[in-house]
Amino acid sequence: MRFDPIPESRQPAAIDPAYGSTLRRGPRHPPIAVACEAATGAGVRFGPDAVPPGACDLTNRGRDEPLGQRIVVTGRVLDEDGRPVRRSLIEIWQCNAAGRYTHANDQHRAPLDPNFSGEGRTLTDDDGRYRFITIRPGAYPWNNHANAWRPAHIHFSLFGNVHAQRLVTQMYFPDDPLIPYDAIINTIPDEAARRALVSRFSMEETIADEALGYVHDIVLRGRGATPFGL
């Protein structure tokens, strides 16, 4: 595949004084552009055991239903030509409805939910489509600055079909009042690029009596894929 440069304004800045952890951690040199067939023409292929049945439903892990608003999160994974990225792995993770991760290092004073672990994965289909069932995550405070809160978000990890398509990002919810205050999304200078991280509500994907629907398409880098996605 071919990988064109991404405008700097469409990527998060490596160092942003408003996001304190970046000051000593963000690289100061820009990455070096280099042709590399091993990275742009091949990538990890996961075996059939990578995604067990039910791994896309985050609400089925306990004996009882998890607390919170049940939602569908679905969309398509496309490349920069708009072609579907087929049979590619997506992993997601998130906090529970109260804003607490099951992770041992999360000490936010909010309850754990014994019926929600907050992780799932799936493969895109031949149309690049994916679909998760989960609950809407809560907002939670963090120590970046005084009264800092993360907007509700779901972490996405995508592998694409070649190594250079790897992407880890976050999905936000429409009309979340915290988004304009968030130091993490604001590391991205371009407003349209920030908006690309916000899902949209969909009545078509909403399931009667069961779950609200959100649609979120993701564009991975890369053009000129072969029919095999390479």
Added chain:
Amino acid sequence: MTTPRDTVESSASTSATAEVVPTTIGAATPGHTIGPFFHDAFAWAGTSAGDGPAAVADAGAGVLDTVVGTGDLWIEGGVEDGTGAPLPAWLIEAWVPQAVEAEAAAGHPAPGFRRVPNGPGGRFGFRVPAPAPGQPAAFVTLFGLGLTRHHCTAVFLAPEGDLLAAVPPERRATLVATSLGGGRHAWTLRTQGPDETVFFDYR
């Protein structure tokens, strides 16, 4: 129907005035920091080879192949910030093309892939088979809290090859591991400072 996605695409298209763009063209979705809480979601594809100095000091002995991969060589090291302080609970992923065939035949769930969250001291380790001359031992992707998106790099066992040739000579050493003998190699990633690791944008 107008959707936020359509809006993004049309604004990207109008800026590309010099070329005819198909209506389905998209601009790549921006990355974000991985944050501190990825471990449970990633555990199925391997964890823990970075969790202890013991695992590193043992050069992989006793660590499951499905976690750190196969191969006679072992690459171990740390991740440091601009002051030399370790960056613990970060994630190293390694893409090892020369390991794919054998690991696929052995039924590994992710042939050629290693995923190693580093330990409390920022240390990590993984196995590789010997690379072909001029090729990196592994293509490495670095993720971490405070890294606003992932960064791609590569580790070499010898200072040769096309990828290294693209790097200014004074920075090449940041990509070359040091042999410790017995197949062990030491390699430290530094996100800032005079020895900042070289990161690549593959084209």
